[in-house]
Amino acid sequence: MKYAGRYFEDVQVGDEVTPLVKGPIQQIQLTRYAGASGDFNPIHQDPEFARNAGMGDVFAHGMLSMGFLGQALTDWAGAGRVCRFGVRFAALVRLKDTVTCTGRVVSKSSKDDAHLVELEVWAQNQRGEKVVTGKATVALPSRA
Amino acid sequence: MPIQINKDVKGREYPPYVITVERGKIKEFARAIGDPNPFHQDDAVGAASEWGDLIAPPTFAITFRHDDGGAMLRDLGTDISRVLHGEQEFELFRPIKPGETYLCRPRVADVYEKTGKSGPMAFVVRETVVTDRSNEIVATIRGVTVIRL
Structure with missing residues (x-):
């Protein structure tokens, strides 16, 4: 099921967030x-x-692009898993632009019942220019 | 001529305000992004989920507005035509659900100026702490507004 999310154990450092293409705006x-x-x-x-x-x-509202990036994150990690999400708006998104959202796993850590995955995330336009860059932390369920 | 902004706004707290999360607003927000995720859109999927209801997308707290920052912009001595969104961050301590009522407490954490490649700019850091009826923290919202001077 597309929206089932994933378990902590199934994520490795270096994994890519499945790219999500949005637009043209x-x-x-x-x-x-x-x-x-x-x-x-x-x-x-x-x-x-x-x-x-x-x-x-x-x-476009910067927050619309951040919303797209949030969609890419929840598609990949599962709904309700994002616990920190911060971005910088690096360039403007104009009408007719296409915005591709993705990211990469930077680190994993477990403490008590919290299983956290740190990601770098970004969105880029059809010319490959980064329009949003940032970081996210997702808390994933464990199989244990 | 660049405008002068009032840096005394740094540290200022703005009046707390109460918001109640509306079910339709969560769905409308997800639809506006074009996010068909059933955990944001489908009441039955929400009810059967671990949260027992719909949950909001991760950037939904941006809708917790009071006066669109109008009072802050006036206090700074500028207006919306000079404003750009520089950065945004959310810390989410639990998912946001329909029917919940929160208290939002905004303050200006910092005001500083810098000259970038497009000229002199002021950066205004606004932080809003969101708590529930039992005073438990639900989220923090941190936004950086850029003012073209």
Whole structure:
């Protein structure tokens, strides 16, 4: 089952987070994300506002790309496993861009009942430029 | 001419606010991302899960807004047209579920200026601690807002 997640024992350092391809980004998704998130900054909706703000055109909410990366993480680790997730927004995502989300296992540790996996995670556009970079910690169930 | 921002905002606490997690809002948020995961979308799958209900996607706490940071931007002496999102971090102590009521306490942890390749910028670090009715911590939310000066 796709959403079953995985056990701590089945993860090795160096494992790749299954890449998730999102987009091409359309205006309607930015409008929808504004409604769902409560972030109504017109810079994501109104090309004239974005131009006057010196940004050229509208661009995607950074949080939408972080949401994509969160989806890649939960697809890979299982829902409800992410306990720390931090990113830097490195470049803007524009309309028609494609965003590919992935990551890599950096370390594993167990203490008492907590089985933690540390990952580096990132999202890149269709030109291979990193748009989001960050780290995540997931707590996985153990077979033991 | 670059604008001046008010660095006295550093350390300032903003009024705590209460939010109640709505079931439909979790589903709407997952749909807006385009995430079909049934643990975020399907009540029956949620009910049968180890959490006994739907759980929110990992970035859902970004919806715990009060006034869109309007008061903070005014206090800083700027407006939304100059703002970019620099960084974001969530610490999640347990999954967020529908019907739960939380207290959110925001504060400005830091304000500093730096000149980057696109000119002078201010960085505002905002941290919000989210607790439940029994005062147990549910999440911390840390965001860095970049202001183009």
